[in-house]
Every structure is written in C-alpha cells, then in structure tokens.
Amino acid sequence: MTSTATSAAPLTAAELASAKDSIERVSAAFSSRVVGQEKVRTALLVTLLAEGHILLESVPGLAKTLAASTLSQAVAAEFARIQCTPDLLPSDIVGTQVYDPRNHTFETQLGPVHANFVLLDEINRASAKTQSALLEAMQERQTSIAGEIHRLPQPFMVLATQNPIEEEGTYVLPYAQMDRFLLKEVVDYPAESDELTVLDRIDDGTLGQHATAVQPVISTPDVVGLQALVRRVYVDPAIKRYVISLIRATRDIGPLLGPELAAYVDIGASPRGSIAFFQAARAMAVVQGRHYVIPEDVRELRHAVLRHRIHLSFEALADRVAPETVIDAVFRAVPTP
Template sequence: MARHQPAPADTREITTAAEVLARVRSYVNTFVVGQQRLQETLLIGLLTEGHVLLESVPGLAKTTAAASLAGAVSSSFARIQCTPDLLPSDIIGTQIFNSSANTFETKLGPVHAHIVLLDEINRSSAKTQSAMLEAMQERQTTIGGVRYDLPSPFLVMATQNPIEQEGTHPLPEAQLDRFMLKDLLAYPTPEEELEILTRMDAGVFETHPDPACTVEELRSMQESARHIYIDPAISRYIVELVWATRAAERVLGPKGSLIEAGASPRASIAFTRASRALALIRGRNYVIPEDVKDLAHRVLGHRIALTFEAIAEGVTATHLVTDILGRVRTP
C-alpha cells in the first residue's frame, strides 16, 4: 500500500517556527545554563506532546528546566512532588461530598493541566504511578466512572534520581514505554557553573519574564512538525534500528544475548515524531539520518530490558544502542 504524507512544511512555516522557538530558547536560557541537549529534548517533547523522563544526580536543574519550559508557554502548569504517601486521587482528582446539596462533586486533580511536572516520580508507589498511565496514553482520566478529557496540548515531564534508591519504586516497563524520550543529564563545565553563580548573585533566577509563546503559536508549531518530510528510506532505517533491539543476537552476535527484551513499535512511532520535531528545531522541513542517530539513545535506551548477566558485567543500554548504530547501515 502506498504511503501518503501531508504536504511538507513550507519555508514560511519553518521561518515562523524558528522565530517562536528562538523566543522559547531565550526564555529557558535565562534559567538554565548550558544543558543544550536537555533543552533540545524538552523542545521535542513540547512540539510532539511526547512525554519526557529526565534522570540525573540531584542539583542538575531537571526541575528548573522543566518549570522554565512551562513558564515559556502561556498555558496551565502543575508541579506534583511525588512522595511515598501520594495517592492516585491526589493526581487525577476525586469526588467530594457536598453536604449542603447532598450530592457528590468532582474535583479535578493537578494532572488536568497543559504541562505537568512529576518531580521524583520514582518516589511514588507503584499504584500511584499506574494512575498516570491512562492520562499519559489516553489523554484522559476516569473519576467515579466518568471520563474527563485532558487539555490540549498535554505534556508530562518527569524527573528521577538514579542514586538514591532507598524507598523508591522503579518505573515498570509499561510506564517507561509511555515516555517518548529519556535523557540523562551531565554535570556542567566549570565555566557554566561559574555562570550559574554569577546569575544567582544578579538575581536572575528570581525574575518572572512574560511567556515567550502562546498556546496558539505552540499548536501551529506542532502542526508544522507533523508536516516535516521523512523519506521512506529513513523510515526503513528507523524500523531496522528498532528491529535490531529485538533480533539483537543476529545483529550484535554474542553480545546480543545481553538484551532480554527489545523495543516495541511505540519506539518506531517515537523515532518518527521526534525526528520530525528535531528537524524543525534545526530549521529544516525534512529529516536526515543524523536526526535519527542523535535521538537513538533517548528513544531506545529506556526501552531495552537487560539481562542479569548484562547488569553484572556493567553493560548498559547506552553501550548496546551505540553498538546497534554501528551495525545498522545508514541510508
């Protein structure tokens, strides 16, 4: 069956998107020093409504970056601090009895916002984490048997700390797969850290600039991202990368036995949507193989389940994705 794509985004759309994205980047750069890849990841999430998981040691501006991106868009924002005693109703909402009217009234939870920040998501219980599955995938919640649609656009940004594991609940594979991208943050350079101190002394982090983008402008950019052209050869390349995680022994040889389970077709969908958004961010109306390669670790890393042998040998998903990129032919 022939593939039908919408007409590629024209030069005007690319130029308009570039102007708005420049304003958003400028806003975020006010509060986040360096971390260019992190900013890129968040912009991709914003353009695709693809949920983003951020992981690093404490103090590397995960929460600041997510909150600043939300501030850059004139939309509703909610921050949920995840704790062991957090209940599903604390997130999605609940029904409250109104004694004066003798009826139950529905009180919607903080997840009913355009941009939601789940801070330290792995500190909440598995039951509470599961409450987010319907919201993240179906863009709706169910309270008292009634469905409530979430606003559009809707984006979840979650953070987690990989080194403090006491009292935490690792995210199950089903929920990890709901995140389009997972990014690992690195320490700032000495120059960037010095700039952080300089801005702190100048009171920059205490300012509240006006939003850089309206919801209408965001929707327009999202539509432009959907119109970015992706060649069938690149779509085939995406499928082969994802397929390699499932047929790892055939692609990687003995090292492939370290992968217990590969990525699902949701990874191919994430690759396609994210690569279109990345091309738009980089000022193009078409995707190139380098866009796909630059996204490989962020799309595949959290979708590869490793064997106990791999963990014992210190082999990570990052190593295996790098090997796969080296084995699959680039178009």
C-alpha cells in the first residue's frame, strides 16, 4: 500500500477501541511481572508499535531482562537473549553454515537474532565487528549467510542494554549504530513502595525463579496489525514542521540558545531523529487512544528520541552537562504549534 493510500484511510472508532483494548491487556500483563517502571513500559510499547529498536541503559538489577521477556511472553513472541562478550563473533548472532558429513553438504543454522524479540545484554561488551553485524539485521530486517538472504520474522525488535558505570572490557557504540535505535531509555531505581512490592511478589511466588510465565494476551499477528494501524495515524503538517524545527535546532544551537550552550554540542541529530519523532509520536498517539498526533506526544518522547542522537563536547562532559539539559533548552526555545 502506498503512503498516499495509507494517509487516505483514517483510523475508525472501532479500530481505535480494538487497539486500546489490546494495548491495555499487554500493559496489564507487563505490570503483573514488572513493578513500577511506567516509563520503560511506555517506551517498549512505543518502540514495538513503531517497528523500531530500543536501547536500555542502567546499572544492573533493574529488571531490564525481565521487562523484555515479559513483553515477549505477553504477545506470544519468540524471545532470544544474547549475552554480549568481547569474544562473541558475528556468526554467533546471525548464524553460519555447518558441514554435514552424512550428506556431504553444508546446512545453514540460523542464529538467535532470528527471533521476534532479541535481547542484546550489555551490547557495549561486544566487539565493533560483532556490533556491525547487527546493523543489517536492525535496519534491513534480514541477515546474509554465505551469500544467502534470510528475512527476519515479523514483528522484529532489538532490545539492547548497556551498563554505563563499567568501562573495562567494553567498546563504545559507534554513532551510526546508536542512531539505529528508535529510543534510548534510562532506567531509574524503583521507588521505595515499588521495591517493597517486589519483595511481596517474590514472597507469594509471583516473581522469582519459581514464578510462572506470563500468559499471552495477544498474538504476533495482532502486533503486526497494530503496527499497520500506527502507520495510518494522522500527523498534521504543523507537527511535521515542529519536529523539523526541533531537529534542526540541535544542529545550530548558537543562534537559538547562545554560544555558551552551543559549545556543549558537537553534533546534532541526523534526519533519523526527525523520522524517529514521526514514527514514535504516531505510536504514542495510538497508546493514548488517538488517531492523530499532538505536540505533547513529541514533547513526552523528547529525551528518549534525542539523548543518544546529540553528541556532547568535551566541555559538556567536563561540566557534567547531561544531554537532557540541552534537549529541554531546545524544546523551550522552539515554539509549540
């Protein structure tokens, strides 16, 4: 279906109601295992509906793996977890050909990336060569093994995690790969009440190693259907111009915010930032039960979309300036439609 045909078919009330029901069921299933972390839940849902990938950053033990596996169980998807290490090879991820001495032929064994949900645990521990092997899978939704193309299943979503406090034995993610992630969410420590709830759920068996898996509430074809609905969400030209103005402001901050703040930014967001806002805001609108995007959808996603797309200077790192500080300043300066 062409983009013209897609934009000419607005979402109906029945489609929105069905989508809202499915999203609420997935959210309830997610919350039954993952306590608190509403921002993570929203980010994962938006990423899934927008057909993107997400980078989760936090110290260990904040339920990143649990969140990924719970979401996959809730939508009856195939889940694969890859523990990234410096000796991990590209073939360990995408697959390889193995010789069968009985038939004197080579057989293709697909790697764990050929799953619906792929968790790359501590992605910054994988070598640059292995990280680059992920680019084709993330961008083209396919892998190449011995010259043969293998399409990845639908839906397909990469959930990568990284630990920001340990640098020994790690490889900084290249900017080109960081840009492939639709969102980057920073996972915070839980509130005191949430942490107490975690202990209560372990005590009653809801959480922990003896807990049962989450029962699926929708299927993967349902997810593909929701993704199709997201592509039909209406985005007003004023919202598009707003997004472009925000992205362009990150590239030329001086005239807007002055030389002091401009000195903190080396590289602004690429056009992928505009595309990310466009796609993620549509998904946020569906999550909120609307068939159109409003400026608040863009504003709510500002940190997750831009924090990994703005390259800060040495001066910013020395002055401990967070990318969120620059992002908030840009959003205050650019007029909201």
